[in-house]
Amino acid sequence: MSFLTIGHRGLMGVEPENTIRSFVRADREGMDAIELDLHLSKDGHLVVMHDPDVDRTTDGEGAIADFTLAELRELDAGQGERVPTFDEVVEAVKGRLQVEIKDVAAAKALAEAMTAHDLVGRVEVLSFHDEALAEMRQLLPEVPRVLVASHYGLGVVDRAREVGAVMLSLNIRRLTLELADRAHEAGLKVIAWTVNTPEELKLARGLRLQGVVTDFPGMKHSVRFTA
16 A cells, blocks of 8 residues: 555645645645544534634634534635535545544534445544544444544554544654554554654654655655655
């Protein structure tokens, strides 16, 4: 399998994160996959945003769950971009998607959207939440699941196996060769985030990972150069 370069929230190092502009840039730059984050709006729409509130990435204030989709549309998500829905991202880019469930309640809505758009085979479902991955395993067992973790030990491998994950997405700053080897022995692929420097890429290569999540398009060139 080739070494994957995955665009983080599109390419958030050069474009407003989790916006159509960012996703289209990642697609144009040839990223192998595009990572995005999902929450549910007050009226049950799948909206793309990382934080549980709108404060950091828009000109609004408050929890996403307190906004209807129409109200979210009124916010500026950076450079005039609007908060996109999952459906809009699916239409805007045609490549592989890594979709992270931030709000556990979004799992069912995501399964329904994937079925409606025939996205099985194009989407991998990620989450920090074991229960979200377990629910996706029941709803759409054929869709690959990825357990994400920032603070973890060797037990993260067992957690991944319990929810039927095929991959771990781990904080590069805490990743060790021992853990990577244990994951590989368990049949799990491993990718690391967020890899933005040559030194971090060298570490990922040394750990024999299957890919990296990055904020910058230049990492794609760096991966080719070090192949």
